[in-house]
Amino acid sequence: MGFDIEKFRKKVRSQTIYITSNPLMNYIYTKRGDTVAQLGGQGQQVLILPEGTNRFLGRDAQRMNILAGKVLAETVRTTLGPKGMDKMLVDSLGDIVVTNDGVTILKEMDIEHPAAKMLVEVAKTQEDEVGDGTTTAVIIAGELLKKAEGLLDQEIHPTIIAMGYRQAAEKAQEILNVISIDADDRDTLLKVAMTAMTGKGTEKAREPLAELIVAAVKQVEENGEIDTDHIKIEKKDGAVVEESKLVQGxxxxxxxxxxxxxxxxxxxxxxxxxxxxxVKETEVDAEIxxxxxxxxxxxxxxxxxxxxxxxxxxxxxxxxxxxxxxxxxxxxxxxxxxxxxxxxxxxxxxxxxxxxxxxxxxxxxxxxxxxxxxxxxxxxxxxxxxxxxxxxxxxxxxxPKSVTLLVRGSTDHVVDEIERAVDDAIGVVAATVEDGKVVAGGGAAEISIAKGLKEYADSISGREQLAVAAFAEALEVVPKTLAENAGLDSIDSLVDLRAAHEKSIYMGLDVFKGDVRDMYKAGVIEPNRVKKQAIQSAAEAAEMILRIDDVIASTTPREPDMGGMEGMGGMPGGMPPMM
Missing domain, CATH: 3.50.7.10 (GroEL)
Known part of the structure; x- marks a missing residue:
């Protein structure tokens, strides 16, 4: 019979393939023993993939990767915002970490899925570059993958989706620069620090802590640049957070x-x-x-x-x-x-x-x-x-061009979480001092960018238009999640925000009062760099995952070659066992 290569590809998905060396019956067998095609002539045994290898092709690979991204985003989603919940992480030794810091949660989790690990890298990059916005970056990436799944169901090619996402990310950066405001005065820096610490166990002392953080950042500034490594955080339990102090040294x-x-x-x-x-020892052996x-x-x-x-x-x-x-x-x-x-x-x-x-x-x-x-x-x-x-x-x-923040807390777990909040605040204040640009928080920036992207989508042709529109909808997951975590109706909050943005681009969600208000007047301000990095890294991670159509994963260590007989079941002529 003739050899149908398309039939061969479909039949052997995620299977180990064997070609027998039996001179009378030359077949290609899968590890289940299914005959795929018959070959003429005398063949040699060819092991294409080792025993124990898992392989996922095409839509199976895409769906698996998208599902992993969505699950990871859902895991940290409930921690977003001032009313986000905490996670308790217990390691194999019984050590406990209680936190709502996105990157800490992802680092402490024992994640094995390769696509999920790529999203963990998004959070780590966000932490290294800005210091805050890690949860935002991951949930945007997860939502981009979720929207892409719908486009794939419409038979839109992954390359087109990736191209549309890239265009949308570039346009989002332009819109972000338009809605940003130049400000790096002390009052703005204090508000930026307090916004970063809200919801992270420091509410009762966020004002005095913000004062210490701004003073520390301004102290180590040199020629408009700040190396946050020069701000040492020393944590000690046994006292209330208000007893934290800045040491000029x-x-x-x-x-x-x-x-x-x-x-x-x-x-x-x-x-x-x-x-x-x-007294130094001699460099050579000596005897006295x-x-x-x-x-x-x-x-x-x-x-x-x-x-x-x-x-x-x-x-x-x-x-x-x-x-x-x-x-x-x-x-x-x-x-x-x-x-x-x-x-x-x-x-x-x-x-x-x-x-x-x-x-x-x-x-x-x-x-x-x-x-x-x-x-x-x-x-x-x-x-x-x-x-x-x-x-x-x-x-x-x-x-001094190096200072120390002595952070106090009542217990080890409390002081650890306060340290993470202070570390985030130092990062955002440093970014604000260096860039001098801030945006409104409370989901205001995301709604503004989404609104601009929807208008941009209407101006372009081709299927990329659908990807750009999906990107815009994905950004709305931030205010939607803020509302959900505060116990508000996410649909009503989103509708109110969209309507309010027809009048002012600074309108965001006040989760404490449950309504829409001007975020600048409310003092909810974030650095431009936090949003810029979150959107860019989330978009790039989603693009990379969408372009994967084949996952080949080795699940067991490869056994040594046994004279070409491994996996052949010891049957005569090298015939695999039929199952």
Whole structure:
């Protein structure tokens, strides 16, 4: 019989294929034993896919990937907005995380599906680039996939949908720039910070926290640019959130190396050293022969003299506080204590860098080279006990370019969630300072962009028009979800928002009062960059998933070659077992 290649493709979807080497009966068999086609001539066994491989083609692959994206979006959807709910995540060790931060939820979940992992990457990118809007990015991506499923059912090719989504994303960026407002004054920054923290366990203290965050961001700003790594967040439980404070300097989670050292040093001269204060071992194997007790005494005295000399170099330079990245010998600790120097050892490299930026000190590699010019300054350096642990506070620095936020909370889980909220707020305030552009929150920006995209869809021809219109509808999932999470009727809220946008583009959903109002006047403001990144990354992820029409996944490790007989059932002539 003739070999029908189309019939072959349909028959062997997601199956392992064998071609027998039986000279009398040359057939292609699936792993179920179905005959697909007969070949003329004497064939050789060909294993196209290994045993245990799963394969999904065409619409099956697309539907599977779209379903994974929709499920993941639904998982985090209920956490969106000021009235979003929290998720409790328990790992294999029993550790608990309670949060409504989208990226934290997705990181903690043990996700295996490849398409779902792509959406997790969307959230991670959003977190890295902006710091907030992770949940928004994921639910927009999920809704884009949901709308695409409807278009696929209408026999619209995935490439056309992807092209339409790309056009819509580009147009959305243009509309976003039009509806943005230039603002980076202190009042706007405070509102941006409070908007980011609303609904994340910080409501009762969001105003004082916003003050601390804005002050921290403005302090580390250099030439209009902000590296948020220079804002250190140190969290400690055992106190209410209102007791959080901004330190104009660095908090080091260490303690003095010797109890005889002073607990507090005023007008401190700070030395930073990244080498150990101890006698170094020789680089080559060496043997010292001692034949007399006096020689032993001389050897010990010489070691002591070397260590004492190192300490004298530090004190001669004028240092009253020492931060060492490596170890400090016990004898060196004694000499430093006698000299009245407060010393800390095993300080992290990141903390050393922050100390250098805060105090103006230079990190010295060789004690012999240390001079007064290498020292930094601080109003005070003190060891304080916080939540049962000793910490070193370096405070009162002059114009520090690295600061520390000490975040307090009643329990570990509470302070962890507050830290995540503060981290998000730092990101959005930094983005606002750098870009100077903000948009109205409460779903106002999404409704404006959706309205503009619907008008744009009417102006283009071809099937891409349907994809652009679907993109516009997908963006409306944000205000719709905000309403659902607040216990409001999502349809009524969406209709009211659309009607209100005929008069003003700043109208959004006030979930606390349950009505539509001007978001700028309500103080609900978000950075332009948050929306820009969320829409762009969601669109690109949806495009990539839609263009996949074949998923080949190995589910079991490949077994070693057994002379070409694996999976053949040991039957004569290499015939697969019939099932």
């Amino acid at each position: 660095v908090i080091v989670d260490k303690e003095r190396v010797h109890p005889g050292m002073p607990k507090k040093v005023e007008d401190a001269k700070i030395a930073l050293l990244n080498s150990a204060i101890e 022969r001692i034949t007399d007790p006096t020689q032993m005494q001389a050897f010990i005295e010489q070691e002591e003299g070397m260590i004492k000399g190192m300490v004298e170099k530090i004190t001669d330079a004028g240092a009253t506080v020492l931060f060492c990245q490596k170890g400090i010998d016990d004898l060196a600790q004694h000499y430093l204590a006698k000299a009245g120097v407060l010393a800390v050892r095993r300080v992290k490299k990141s903390d050393m860098e922050k100390l250098a930026r805060a105090t103006g000190a230079k990190v010295v590699s060789n004690i012999e080279d240390m001079t007064f010019d290498d020292l930094g300054e601080a109003g005070s350096v003190a060891e304080k006990r916080i939540s049962g642990e000793e910490m070193i506070f370096v405070e009162g620095c002059k114009d």
